[in-house]
Amino acid sequence: MPEPEALGTADWQALGTQVWLLVTDPGRLAEARRLLEADLDAVDRACSRFRPDSELMRLGAAAGPAGPASASPAGESPPGATPAGESTAQVSTTQLSPLLAEAIAVALRAARLTDGDVDPTVAGAMSALGYDRDFALLPDAGPPVRLTVRAVPGWRQVGLDEQSRVLTLPLGVNLDLGATAKAWAADRSAARLAGALGCGVLVGLGGDIAVAGPPPEGGWRIRVQDVTGRPEDPPPGPAAVVAIQGGGLATSSTTARRWRRGGDVLHHILDPRTGLPAAVYWRTVSVAAATCVDANTASTAAIIRGPQALDWLSNLGLPARLVDTAGNVRTVGGWPAEIR
Amino acid sequence: MNHRRADVRAAVSQRRRSQGHLRAVTATVGVAGVVTAGAVAAILPGSAHAAANSRARGAPAPSAAASSTASAAPSASASAAPVSAAKAARRHHHHHPRKASPAGAAATAPAVPAPVATTAPPQSTSGGS
Numbered sequence: 001m002p003e004p005e006a007l008g009t010a011d012w013q014a015l016g017t018q019v020w021l022l023v024t025d026p027g028r029l030a031e032a033r034r035l036l037e038a039d040l041d042a043v044d045r046a047c048s049r050f051r052p053d054s055e056l057m058r059l060g061a062a063a064g065p066a067g068p069a070s071a072s073p074a075g076e077s078p079p080g081a082t083p084a085g086e087s088t089a090q091v092s093t094t095q096l097s098p099l100l101a102e103a104i105a106v107a108l109r110a111a112r113l114t115d116g117d118v119d120p121t122v123a124g125a126m127s128a129l130g131y132d133r134d135f136a137l138l139p140d141a142g143p144p145v146r147l148t149v150r151a152v153p154g155w156r157q158v159g160l161d162e163q164s165r166v167l168t169l170p171l172g173v174n175l176d177l178g179a180t181a182k183a184w185a186a187d188r189s190a191a192r193l194a195g196a197l198g199c200g201v202l203v204g205l206g207g208d209i210a211v212a213g214p215p216p217e218g219g220w221r222i223r224v225q226d227v228t229g230r231p232e233d234p235p236p237g238p239a240a241v242v243a244i245q246g247g248g249l250a251t252s253s254t255t256a257r258r259w260r261r262g263g264d265v266l267h268h269i270l271d272p273r274t275g276l277p278a279a280v281y282w283r284t285v286s287v288a289a290a291t292c293v294d295a296n297t298a299s300t301a302a303i304i305r306g307p308q309a310l311d312w313l314s315n316l317g318l319p320a321r322l323v324d325t326a327g328n329v330r331t332v333g334g335w336p337a338e339i340r
Numbered sequence: 341m342n343h344r345r346a347d348v349r350a351a352v353s354q355r356r357r358s359q360g361h362l363r364a365v366t367a368t369v370g371v372a373g374v375v376t377a378g379a380v381a382a383i384l385p386g387s388a389h390a391a392a393n394s395r396a397r398g399a400p401a402p403s404a405a406a407s408s409t410a411s412a413a414p415s416a417s418a419s420a421a422p423v424s425a426a427k428a429a430r431r432h433h434h435h436h437p438r439k440a441s442p443a444g445a446a447a448t449a450p451a452v453p454a455p456v457a458t459t460a461p462p463q464s465t466s467g468g469s
Contacts, residue, residue, distance in 0.1 A: 206469025223462035228469045231462040242455035253468025319454040336457035
């Protein structure tokens with residue numbers, strides 16, 4: 001049996017999550033890491049919702065306080081709240097950097113493709129639920145928030161001229177690119193690093209994995225599981241190992257990024273129709289696609305779509321593995337049977 | 341946490357009414373509007389058989405599908421034809437957001453093989469994060 005290929009591997013924290021970098025040429029690892037760190041720093045400075053100096057937050061400041069929110073501290077009205085879906089008369093118009101323009105274009109594309117299931121205008125609702133800072137800094141528990149069913153403003157309120165990079169945003173509508181930005185960043189960096197270094201590259205940002213360049217023999221072996229972690233550690237729940245040759249693989253889970261407010265356990269995947277954490281039918285959905293951002297778009301939408309996700313993913317032909325709350329595993333689209 | 345179905349239905353109806361109103365009064369993103377599930381199939385190419393079937397039937401790709409080329413092309417190209425990775429990366433690196441490119445672009449994107457099961461130790465993990 002031939003010796004397995006040696007890979008160069010590194011991991012660290014960035015964008016509020018765990019970064020995994022694997023390269024098929026270990027001698028290029030240091031250079032790969034330097035390139036990836038620079039890429040992620042640029043993405044963070046452009047897209048972060050949690051650093052006041054980011055370009056995205058400066059947009060938020062220009063657009064005013066968050067608009068329709070779905071939750072507020074019990075007994076209080078959320079600041080700047082307006083009736084659901086009501087357009088404001090004033091808009092802000094901003095010239096974007098190429099990077100933020102691309103990130104917002106990707107987010108709007110995800111919204112369009114999922115008919116609004118993956119919507120970047122959830123920022124106000126997310127903050128109102130208490131997720132208003134880097135997740136590592138978020139208290140596990142806090143005072144109750146009033147949970148009110150109220151649709152988010154909606155991605156159709158966001159105007160982006162992709163050629164001039166001019167963004168038009170109604171006052172009070174803020175953006176959260178968290179659903180797509182990491183997957184898009186993984187795609188972008190994996191392709192860039194593979195091109196620059198001439199070897200196979202895997203970039204993992206939390207559950208969002210993109211690969212590019214020549215894969216190792218047998219493909220990139222990835223274990224899908226509820227919560228991302230180290231590959232040498234035992235998986236926290238149902239898991240399966242698959243190998244991919246290219247494209248991307250993303251996992252969305254309602255078991256990750258959870259916090260408690262009063263008696264409610266909240267999670268980070270919001271249903272834009274309610275502005276609240278999506279009803280939990282699937283605990284975890286993993287999808288493989290030609291790109292990580294496509295995989296992530298589909299896995300996130302599947303969480304929100306609940307049982308309808310099976311037919312939807314099947315019709316799309318996307319290989320997917322869905323785990324329900326009882327731990328039962330369903331697969332569609334050519335996802336391989338699990339080896340026991 | 342309670343999600344009352346009636347409340348959800350009311351919110352969905354409200355949202356749809358609002359969207360109809362907003363479509364008339366706000367700027368759009370400048371590309372095709374609502375995409376049907378069928379169109380999404382061409383836009384989110386995942387499995388080899390899906391892409392192959394699409395081509396075999398000769399079904400024209402919807403115009404909105406072209407918007408996927410911004411993100412779909414680089415890694416798909418890199419994986420299907422490793423020698424073109426550098427070219428794909430350069431193309432991606434210099435990509436600027438643009439309006440939808442010509443119809444059919446997605447149909448020409450190389451297919452990516454579906455995952456295969458393996459018993460070998462994992463090199464990475466993908467979980468919720």
